Amino acid sequence: xxxxxxxxxxxxxxxxxxxxxxxxxxxxxxxxxxxxxxxxxxxxxxxxxxxxxxxxxxxxxxxxxxxxxxxxxxxxxxxxxxxxxxxxxxxxxxxxxxxxxxxxxxxxxxxxxxxxxxxxxxxxxxxxxxxxxxxxxxxxxxxxxx
Numbered sequence: 001x002x003x004x005x006x007x008x009x010x011x012x013x014x015x016x017x018x019x020x021x022x023x024x025x026x027x028x029x030x031x032x033x034x035x036x037x038x039x040x041x042x043x044x045x046x047x048x049x050x051x052x053x054x055x056x057x058x059x060x061x062x063x064x065x066x067x068x069x070x071x072x073x074x075x076x077x078x079x080x081x082x083x084x085x086x087x088x089x090x091x092x093x094x095x096x097x098x099x100x101x102x103x104x105x106x107x108x109x110x111x112x113x114x115x116x117x118x119x120x121x122x123x124x125x126x127x128x129x130x131x132x133x134x135x136x137x138x139x140x141x142x143x144x145x146x
Contacts, residue, residue: 016127023126023133027098031079034072041069082133090125097122 083091096102096110104118111118 019130020123020126023130031098034075037068037072041065082129085132086128090128093121093125094129
């Protein structure tokens with residue numbers, strides 16, 4: 001039996017800075033973890049049938065890995081759907097910063113904007129992403145997207 005995935009507990013925040021901080025943590029921790037899980041599963045070699053299985057004591061570790069990979073892929077699909085619901089500029093900033101792992105300097109060079117503009121766009125993009133991701137539950141002060 002596999003353990004249920006750790007659920008991220010979101011709560012109502014009194015200001016947008018707390019929500020942005022939580023969204024950054026989500027992207028840097030959970031997104032990168034999901035990408036790593038998928039990469040590990042895609043590089044798994046075929047099982048050897050001529051030896052005793054070396055899986056964990058709590059079940060089939062290959063099976064657990066596959067389940068985690070399916071859950072990670074589902075998370076990535078949900079994140080991608082949320083990004084698709086955003087305006088193109090905000091979504092592109094988040095894709096460059098968190099999916100590709102680019103620094104604000106590299107983003108500014110690629111988009112021909114200043115580094116400060118990248119930081120501003122990232123902040124508003126995280127606000128918008130958080131609002132869309134949670135259907136308006138998370139941000140109390142930002143009820144309508146600009």
